[in-house]
Amino acid sequence: MKTCIRCGKPLPDDASFCPYCETVQTEPKDAELPKKWRKKTVTILGIVLLIALTAAIGYGLRQPKTIEADGPELDYKGYHVMIRLNGLKDLEPPYEGEASAEKTNNANAGYAVPSRLFVFKDNDMVNAGEEFAALIDHASVTAAPRDGANAMETHDPVYDEVFPDAALASNVFYDTTCGTNDLTWTIAMKNGDTLVLNQAFTVHELVVVSYYPEDVPMQTIEELQALLGRIDAEIDPAAVVNLYLPPVVYEGGIHIADRTYTFYGSSDGTVNTTFTQPVTVNAEQPTYTDFFGVNFDGNGGTGIHAGRSVNCYDCEFSGWDTALLAGDGSWAAVHNCVFQDNGIGYQFNSGSSKLVSTNFDGTQFLRNGIGLHLLRVPGDKPLQMNGCVFEGNGTDIQNDCGISVDLSEAEMR
Amino acid sequence: MTSVYDFLTAQIETEFLTEKQLRHTQRSSVLLLRHKTSGKPYVFRTFEGSAEVYRKLLQVRCPYLPWVYEAAQQDGRAAVLEEFIQGDTLQDLLTAANFSQEQAKAVIEDLCRALWVLHGLGAVHRDIKPQNIILRGKDAVLIDFDASRVTKKGSETDTRVLGTAGFAAPEQFGMSQTDGRADIYSLGVLLNVMLTGSHPSKKLAAGRLGRIIQKCTMIDPKSRYRSVLHLLEDL
Numbered sequence: 001m002k003t004c005i006r007c008g009k010p011l012p013d014d015a016s017f018c019p020y021c022e023t024v025q026t027e028p029k030d031a032e033l034p035k036k037w038r039k040k041t042v043t044i045l046g047i048v049l050l051i052a053l054t055a056a057i058g059y060g061l062r063q064p065k066t067i068e069a070d071g072p073e074l075d076y077k078g079y080h081v082m083i084r085l086n087g088l089k090d091l092e093p094p095y096e097g098e099a100s101a102e103k104t105n106n107a108n109a110g111y112a113v114p115s116r117l118f119v120f121k122d123n124d125m126v127n128a129g130e131e132f133a134a135l136i137d138h139a140s141v142t143a144a145p146r147d148g149a150n151a152m153e154t155h156d157p158v159y160d161e162v163f164p165d166a167a168l169a170s171n172v173f174y175d176t177t178c179g180t181n182d183l184t185w186t187i188a189m190k191n192g193d194t195l196v197l198n199q200a201f202t203v204h205e206l207v208v209v210s211y212y213p214e215d216v217p218m219q220t221i222e223e224l225q226a227l228l229g230r231i232d233a234e235i236d237p238a239a240v241v242n243l244y245l246p247p248v249v250y251e252g253g254i255h256i257a258d259r260t261y262t263f264y265g266s267s268d269g270t271v272n273t274t275f276t277q278p279v280t281v282n283a284e285q286p287t288y289t290d291f292f293g294v295n296f297d298g299n300g301g302t303g304i305h306a307g308r309s310v311n312c313y314d315c316e317f318s319g320w321d322t323a324l325l326a327g328d329g330s331w332a333a334v335h336n337c338v339f340q341d342n343g344i345g346y347q348f349n350s351g352s353s354k355l356v357s358t359n360f361d362g363t364q365f366l367r368n369g370i371g372l373h374l375l376r377v378p379g380d381k382p383l384q385m386n387g388c389v390f391e392g393n394g395t396d397i398q399n400d401c402g403i404s405v406d407l408s409e410a411e412m413r
Numbered sequence: 414m415t416s417v418y419d420f421l422t423a424q425i426e427t428e429f430l431t432e433k434q435l436r437h438t439q440r441s442s443v444l445l446l447r448h449k450t451s452g453k454p455y456v457f458r459t460f461e462g463s464a465e466v467y468r469k470l471l472q473v474r475c476p477y478l479p480w481v482y483e484a485a486q487q488d489g490r491a492a493v494l495e496e497f498i499q500g501d502t503l504q505d506l507l508t509a510a511n512f513s514q515e516q517a518k519a520v521i522e523d524l525c526r527a528l529w530v531l532h533g534l535g536a537v538h539r540d541i542k543p544q545n546i547i548l549r550g551k552d553a554v555l556i557d558f559d560a561s562r563v564t565k566k567g568s569e570t571d572t573r574v575l576g577t578a579g580f581a582a583p584e585q586f587g588m589s590q591t592d593g594r595a596d597i598y599s600l601g602v603l604l605n606v607m608l609t610g611s612h613p614s615k616k617l618a619a620g621r622l623g624r625i626i627q628k629c630t631m632i633d634p635k636s637r638y639r640s641v642l643h644l645l646e647d648l
Contacts, residue, residue, distance in 0.1 A: 001415075012417045016471050017482040017494060019424035022451055024482060031475040031530040034642050 064192035072199040079132055080120045083185050083197045085113050085172070097183075097201040099174070112173045115141060115183055115199070116166035117157060129167035133159060139187045141170040143201075149179030152201065157185070176205040207239035213246035221252035221277075228254060235259075237285075245273040245294070253277030260287045265294035265315075272316075275303075281330070282307035291315050296323065303342075306330040311357070312337050317345065323368075326350045331378065333357035340366040345393070348401075349375040359384045367392040377403045385410035418485035421492050425457055441559055445497060454497035455482070458559065464491035466561040469534040477527035479556055491559075498554045503543035507607065514622060517607040518648050520546065521600055523553035525645040528600075532593040532641065536561050541599035543606065594634040597644060601629020601637075 001010045004018040005025055011018055016025050067074055073082040085097030099113055117139070119132035143152035157170035172183060180202040187195040209231075217223040224245075231241055240260050247268040253275055265273030274295040281289045281304065288309040296303040298320040304310060305325050309332070316338040317323030323342040326332035330350050339345030345368040358381045365371030371393035377383070382404035390396035391413035399405060429446040432454070436443040441460035448455065456479070467484035474480055480496035503520065506512075512520070524546065531538055538545075540560035547554045601613065605626045608618040613630050617623045625647055631637050638644040 012415050012420045014417045014485075015420065015483065016417075019421070019428045019483075019494075020450075022448055022453065026471075028472050028474040028480070031473045031478075031533075033475065033477075033526045034529050034645060 064194065066194040066196065068196040069198065072197050074195060074197060076193075076195055078121060079128060081132070081187075081195060081197065082118050082120075083183070083199050084116050084118060085183075085199065085201060097199055099201070099203055111175060111203075112171040113201075114160070114163060114166075114169045115154075115157070115172050115185070115201075116163055116170075117168040117185065117187075118165065119167050127165055129165060133167040135189055135191070136168070137188045137190045139168055139185060141172070142184050142186070143172065143178075143181040144184065145178065146180045146182065149181065150175075150177040152178050152181045152183070154183070172201065174201070174203050176203060178203045207236055208242060209235050209239050210242040210244065212244045218243070219246055219248055221250040221254075224250060225252070225254060228256070232257075232259065247271045247273055249274040249276060249297075251276050253279050255279075256281045256283075256289055258283045258285050258287060260289065262290040262292070263294055264292045267293070278302050278305060280305045280307070281310055296320070298323075304332070306332045309333075311335070316340070317342060322347050328352065331357060334360055334363045336362040338364045338366065339368055339371065340364070341368065343369045344373045345371045347373040347375060348377045350378055351376055352378050358382065359386065360388055362387040364389040364391070365393055365396065369394040370398045371395065372397045374399045374401050374403055374405070376401050380404075382406045387411075389413065416485065416487055417483065418487035418490075418492055421483050421485050421494060422459075425494070429455065429457070443557075446494075454499075456495045456497045456556075457493070458495070458557075459490060459492045460559045461489055462491055462559060464493060466531070466534070466536040466558045467491065467493045467495075469536060470531075470558070473530055473534070475527060475530045476552055477523045477554055478530060479554060498547040498549050498556060500547045500549040500554070503546040503548065503553070503603075503607070506548065507543055507610070511610050512607040514608065517604055518622070519551070520548070520553040520607065521604050522645060522648055524555055524600060524603075525641040525648075527553075527555040528593065528596050528641045529645075531555075531558075531561070532596070537593055538596050538599075541596055541603060543603065546603075592634070593640060594637045597629050597637050597641060598634075600641070600644065601626045604629070 002013055002015070003010055004021060004023060006023040007018060007021040009018065009020050011025070017023070018025065067076055072084065073080065075081070097113070099111065117129070118127070119129045120126060121128040139157050141154040141157055143154050145151045153173035155170055157168035160166065160169040163169045174181070180200055183199045183201050185197045187197075189195065211218070211227065213219065216227055218227055235241060237259055240262065242262045242264065244264045245266060247266045249271065256279070267273070272295045273293065274297050276297055276299070278298070278301050279296065288311060290311045291313065293314045295316045297318050300319075300321050302325050303317050303320040303323040304312070305327060307327050308330050310326070310330065311333045312324070313335045314337065315334070318341045321343040323339050323344065324332055324334065324346045326346075326348050328351050332346070334346065345365045360383060365388065371390050374397065380403065384406050386409035388410040390410065396412060397405060425446065428450070429448055431444050432447045433445040434442070435445055435456070441458065443456060443458045446455045446457050447453065464484045464486035467481050470478065470481040471484055479498055481493060482496070483494040485492050524541065528538060536558070538555065538558060538561050540557060541555070545555060545557040547556060604622065605611065605613040605618050608622060609616045613626050618626055625644070629637055629644065638647065
């Protein structure tokens with residue numbers, strides 16, 4: 001027997017209740033009851049959860065992200081974004097940009113190469129530059145020099161109609177002191193995201209070898225040809241060779257291959273540096289040949305046959321069947337030149353070219369059978385005839401390939 | 414040593430006054446008692462069968478179940494002293510009018526909570542019907558566990574057929590052992606009766622509650638709500 005915890009009266013051992021004083025001997029536990037998640041509560045909780053989830057997702061989406069490419073390319077929201085120094089032809093790795101520069105003491109002299117932003121959609125080479133540019137808030141390009149070199153000069157990229165395929169372009173200015181710089185494009189998107197692309201750009205100092213008529217015999221075509229032969233044999237093919245030609249008429253022509261030359265003509269007031277026989281330029285390597293102030297006076301045949309890129313400045317061509325022929329692999333650029341009394345002044349017949357210079361500024365086409373004969377022109381960029389003069393030609397321009405020619409700034413007499 | 418059963422039945426005679434006989438059958442009796450000293454009302458029930466469920470209820474207190482003060486068993490008879498629940502039975506209220514959906518839902522929700530406790534003790538009520546539900550204020554209280562039993566694994570069928578025809582689940586009539594889902598069946602019938610005044614087989618309540626009732630009263634227990642908690646959530 002036990003006794004009541006309250007009144008002390010005897011109770012059976014198993015008794016739970018004292019009938020005398022109505023006292024429960026062992027207090028029962030309050031049952032834990034299930035709580036119903038009322039639908040309204042559930043709905044409210046659901047809405048709150050949904051809002052929170054949406055906010056979280058939204059916050060996550062809106063959370064500005066910085067996507068840094070390990071190199072010059074990245075993929076972003078279905079776009080393939082890349083920066084290039086050499087244009088679209090240079091799509092395969094390695095992506096490091098390289099250029100050569102001549103050393104100069106002229107502080108104002110320098111080089112520039114356009115760093116360009118190309119954007120394609122879904123890697124299928126559909127250019128989406130314009131579409132992507134609309135998503136960009138602003139962009140900048142910086143250059144970080146390596147190993148104590150000087151920094152390249154950069155500017156904020158803009159759309160440049162010269163490079164219509166590029167979403168943005170920024171000229172990078174450099175000289176031989178710049179060595180290697182790491183170019184960094186930082187693209188701030190309107191949605192707050194930031195894209196960062198990198199590309200190393202290395203400038204190689206060019207070896208420049210100059211020959212002057214007072215130092216080296218070059219008064220005749222034979223001496224000149226001999227000099228060119230010595231140069232080919234003795235001078236590093238990567239070097240730039242400057243030839244300062246005397247004011248003589250070379251009764252003959254020259255052949256140039258696989259080397260970059262710059263020919264500077266001269267005048268003594270009566271005689272100008274002149275070639276009377278064809279000059280041919282061919283090269284397996286991407287070289288260029290510049291002529292400054294040189295005359296090409298022929299008697300039939302072809303004045304300059306360019307198989308590689310040729311730039312003519314202040315040059316005069318006369319008496320040729322074809323004065324200047326830009327053949328396959330070349331682009332012959334002419335600036336302030338004169339084509340007169342030729343069968344064809346300038347004939348373009350090139351299917352491809354590394355160099356593209358669409359500006360024919362200040363060139364005169366006078367009394368030619370055909371002033372400008374466009375058989376084939378690489379690319380589809382309009383040719384600019386700014387300041388050009390067409391006068392007395394049988395046909396001013398024979399445009400067989402149908403490329404666009406802008407004559408709005410040309411003078412057709 | 415005096416057993417709790419003998420002690421309880423003896424003290425009922427000396428310490429309590431019988432105020433009213435609430436029910437009397439061949440196998441059971443329910444009396445309304447009043448304590449001689451305090452005047453507090455009690456229910457005293459005796460019946461043939463097991464007091465096992467009542468013994469379990471000694472351990473817990475729940476607003477939707479009567480407070481069981483004492484439960485004893487001897488020679489196949491049980492004696493239980495429990496709280497008197499002041500209020501009207503659902504049976505009394507249903508004679509006047511059907512319940513609104515909100516009222517009916519509130520009753521079922523309370524009963525779900527009561528059964529949550531009961532089922533948690535391993536017991537099944539097995540006799541849920543309007544007469545065994547008392548509305549005390551806003552709470553519905555489930556009473557009368559005379560038909561209740563503690564489920565035992567391994568039993569093919571219940572040993573005795575109990576329950577009120579119409580409210581009892583098919584398995585209570587020998588199809589298989591009853592478990593908590595038998596009470597869910599009865600809750601479904603009860604809900605339908607509160608809403609329509611009829612058994613769901615005659616007239617099923619409309620709308621969402623009708624679908625809940627259908628799920629409660631599926632013949633196969635496996636097709637019903639798995640527990641009162643699921644039913645509670647669905648209400």
